[in-house]
Amino acid sequence: MHETAIAAAGEMTRGSAASIAASLTPVHGIVPLSWYLILSAILFTVGAVGVLIKRNPIVIFMCIELMLNAVNLSFVSLGRYLGDAGGMMYAIFVMAVAAAEVAVGLGILISIFRSRENINVDEINLMRG
Amino acid sequence: MPPELANFFSAQVMLFLVFALGALSTGVTMVLFPNPVRSALFLVLNLFCVAVLYLLLNAYFLAAVQVIVYAGAIMVLFLFVIMLLNLGSPDRAQDRLRWQQPVAVAAGILLAATLGGVIASSVPAVPGIPPDRTPVDGQDFRVGIGQQAPHARMMSMSGAGGGGATGDDRTRQATPGAVTEARSARSADLVPRIPYEERERYRRDALGTVGGNTITRIGINPQTGQRQQYQYHFDGIGQVLYDPEQPWLFAFEITSVLLLIAVIGSVVLALRRRNPHPVEVTGTGTAGTDGSAAEEVRA
Numbered sequence: 001m002h003e004t005a006i007a008a009a010g011e012m013t014r015g016s017a018a019s020i021a022a023s024l025t026p027v028h029g030i031v032p033l034s035w036y037l038i039l040s041a042i043l044f045t046v047g048a049v050g051v052l053i054k055r056n057p058i059v060i061f062m063c064i065e066l067m068l069n070a071v072n073l074s075f076v077s078l079g080r081y082l083g084d085a086g087g088m089m090y091a092i093f094v095m096a097v098a099a100a101e102v103a104v105g106l107g108i109l110i111s112i113f114r115s116r117e118n119i120n121v122d123e124i125n126l127m128r129g
Numbered sequence: 130m131p132p133e134l135a136n137f138f139s140a141q142v143m144l145f146l147v148f149a150l151g152a153l154s155t156g157v158t159m160v161l162f163p164n165p166v167r168s169a170l171f172l173v174l175n176l177f178c179v180a181v182l183y184l185l186l187n188a189y190f191l192a193a194v195q196v197i198v199y200a201g202a203i204m205v206l207f208l209f210v211i212m213l214l215n216l217g218s219p220d221r222a223q224d225r226l227r228w229q230q231p232v233a234v235a236a237g238i239l240l241a242a243t244l245g246g247v248i249a250s251s252v253p254a255v256p257g258i259p260p261d262r263t264p265v266d267g268q269d270f271r272v273g274i275g276q277q278a279p280h281a282r283m284m285s286m287s288g289a290g291g292g293g294a295t296g297d298d299r300t301r302q303a304t305p306g307a308v309t310e311a312r313s314a315r316s317a318d319l320v321p322r323i324p325y326e327e328r329e330r331y332r333r334d335a336l337g338t339v340g341g342n343t344i345t346r347i348g349i350n351p352q353t354g355q356r357q358q359y360q361y362h363f364d365g366i367g368q369v370l371y372d373p374e375q376p377w378l379f380a381f382e383i384t385s386v387l388l389l390i391a392v393i394g395s396v397v398l399a400l401r402r403r404n405p406h407p408v409e410v411t412g413t414g415t416a417g418t419d420g421s422a423a424e425e426v427r428a
Contacts, residue, residue, distance in 0.1 A: 020249045031145045031185065034252040039149045039182075041244035043156050043175075045237045050160035052233035058211055059165050062172050065203070066156055069179050072191075080186040085369045089377045091191055092370075095198060096384045100391035102203050106210045107398035113214050114401075122226070 036077035043070035057121050061105055068098045145185055152178035169207050176200040190366050 023034050043066060050063030072091040079087015113119050152175055159171035176199045183192035370377050 023252055024249060026139070026142050030139070031142055032252075034248050035145065035149070036182070036186070037248045037252060038245050039152065041248060042153060042241050043179075045241040045244070046153075046156045046160055048240065049233050049237035052237075053230045054160070056165055058207065058214075059168050062165075062168055062207060063160065065172065065199075066159070066175065069176065069199075073179055073182060076183055076186050076188045076191060080188070085366070088188055088191055088366065089370060089380075091188075092194070092366075093380060093384055095191075095194060096388060099198065099203055100388050102206060103391045103395040104398070106206060107395035109210060110214070110399045119214070 033077060033081040037074055040070045040074035040077070043067075043073070055120055055122065057109055057119050057124075058106075060121065061102065061109075065098060065102070068094055141185060145182065148178045148181040148185075151175075152182070165211050166208065169204060169211060172207075173200050173204050176204070 024032060026032055047063045047065075047067035047070060050066065051060050054060050054063060072094050075087045075090045075094070077087075079085065079090075109119060112124060116123070155171045155175040155178060159168045159175060162168050162171065176195055180192040180195040180200070183189075183195060369375055370381060372378070
């Protein structure tokens with residue numbers, strides 16, 4: 001039953017409406033890879049829009065974390081579906097680098113706040129304090 | 130219930146839908162709330178939802194790290210800084226780029242539509258069960274993304290036959306016809322090099338024991354014949370991460386050095402300067418050099 005469905009999916013040309021529907025349909029009750037990737041793309045977009053429309057640098061940092069998380073999700077799901085541990089390794093490194101980035105970024109914010117009592121990103125346009 | 134419908138109502142699909150919706154809604158709410166504290170709390174919820182998705186992907190270790198490090202440590206740091214600086218939402222009146230907001234939303238919708246379209250049209254209909262390998266037994270981890278690979282594997286499964294042939298040989302035997310011959314020859318290069326029986330055994334085991342629901346996965350080790358947990362188990366992560374044959378060990382060391390530098394850097398950045406008027410005193414040098422010079426003098 002499922003074998004024939006999958007075999008039929010293989011016959012379809014790439015990019016056709018039928019093959020898109022096949023790639024979005026769960027087989028064996030298992031979530032298709034494309035669902036994870038689409039969720040990750042939407043989360044990434046939400047984070048990117050947040051970076052653009054927010055004026056508070058701390059919230060911008062949080063939106064960057066959201067984007068990093070979305071990328072992590074696609075790494076892990078691709079690694080899972082390809083049976084490769086590399087996806088998880090990348091996600092671990094992304095998490096470590098994100099932690100370092102947050103530490104340094106918040107330190108920068110604190111020192112900016114000390115020097116000008118205001119951290120609206122539109123006001124921060126000088127490299128020197 | 131017809132089997133097509135039953136596919137949609139497995140526990141895995143339901144859990145995915147619930148927590149994907151949770152992740153999306155908390156992410157959008159985080160961006161929409163003007164109060165940074167509420168944004169941070171919604172980001173914590175979002176990270177929890179993504180951690181559950183990691184569990185669904187068998188990434189137990191990452192789910193734990195996500196909750197402990199991200200939702201725990203990093204978000205506490207965020208909340209700490211928000212409350213330390215006592216920030217409200219910045220005044221919208223001094224927004225210099227008023228047109229940026231609608232343009233950003235429109236561009237975001239465009240980006241999401243493009244990414245979604247590319248994913249939906251180019252990601253193959255993966256049959257869900259990946260070619261299972263254990264990171265523990267140190268096979269080669271070469272992986273290619275094969276459009277035809279899952280299909281060819283399924284085709285070869287429907288053919289009869291046993292024996293000790295490897296996966297590639299058996300794929301060629303089991304699929305008659307010139308077209309499928311070419312396809313399986315292509316897939317032989319794309320499918321990771323795993324003995325066919327081993328792969329089949331994991332697949333059947335995953336389907337048999339937990340009904341195709343791969344939240345947890347117990348497999349039978351072909352060497353020892355014992356049941357053991359496969360893929361993304363904690364042992365496997367450590368063995369892959371510290372394996373000198375794999376590229377991760379050097380990156381791991383570099384990352385630890387990076388963390389050390391970040392710790393020192395943030396301490397230096399947040400250090401309170403002793404000199405109260407660093408710029409006004411000289412007027413020429415930067416605040417940093419003046420402050421450190423003053424500290425040296427004091428010392």
